[in-house]
Amino acid sequence: MDVVSDAISAVRVGRPSSNRVRASGSWCTRLAPYDGAGFHIVLEGSCWLLPDGGAPVVLGVGDAVLLPHGAGHVLADSAADAETVARAASFDDWSGLGYPSSEPTPTTADEPRLHVLCGKYRLDHSRVHPLMAELPQLVHLPHRVGRHPELRAAIDLLGGELGGPRPGAGIAVPSLLDLLLVYMIRAWMSESTAGAWSAALGDPVVASALRALHADPAAPWSNDRLATEAGVSRPTLARRFTALVGRPPMAYLTWWRLTRAATLLRDTTDPLAAIAARVGYGTPYALSHAFSREFGTTPGRYREGHQGDRARGAV
Structure with missing residues (x-):
């Protein structure tokens, strides 16, 4: 085992979970703080991510974002104001519907749509390796052609596996999600210039x-x-x-x-x-x-x- 693999294995608990969510129109949903790590990958459309206590981030097609410490945050169709954020629907309720309310309006051909892959990793934060502790609250990995090909390949494979029932998906999806975590951390390390552990491993x-x-x-x-x-x-x-x-x-x-x-x-x-x-x-x-x-x-x-x-x- 190498250092990065060991650092991840020390905190990983159980199996990751994920689901694909589609939305359109005006919407806003809140994800509560989580004892683990969360991620979002935009497969279609765009949205805003507003982390608790942090600056908002615009996410476009192919963008990946990792929240290594399970920070609470809001996803919205636009830069929501404080009042809208305060009224944001719970993600569990919202994602079950795929819309911000129980009475969605029919979509039109020119209406912006969102298709996002969301997921969570359960982590045991009682023994966090300093490499993992050094990760920022939010890791944003914008889609750039030619950058991080392994990460892009994992995203494409996940999108295909979750597109419909496939034989062996019960093994393939958790394995791909584990790979996704490794590739996101690897991508962050390759771009980080201030991290002590990036310097140590370099x-x-x-x-x-x-x-x-x-x-x-x-x-x-x-x-x-x-x-x-x-x-x-x-x-x-x-x-x-x-x-x-x-x-x-x-x-x-x-x-x-x-x-x-x-x-x-x-x-x-x-x-x-x-x-x-x-x-x-x-x-x-x-x-x-x-x-x-x-x-x-x-x-x-x-x-x-x-x-x-x-x-x-x-x-």
């Missing part, structure tokens, strides 16, 4: 060290061994790694091992001894002690509290 020394730690977190790493792996001196690695990642290499390794242990406790039924071996602890007791210090609870209690997540993930 630094050959730090990126090499991170790849090594994520490839085999159970290995008996030391600062000297990791510096050798990165091809630099120990002081050079410590300085560059700490500056870009925000903590020294061995402190990051300890945090990541415990984060991986928490993910395995949540997503598997593996015994504690097996999990300890996979994340680099010699005994279940050593892992339990470190885990309790980091999370304020024992591995057993943590697993019990997340049994529902594992059940929902299998749905």
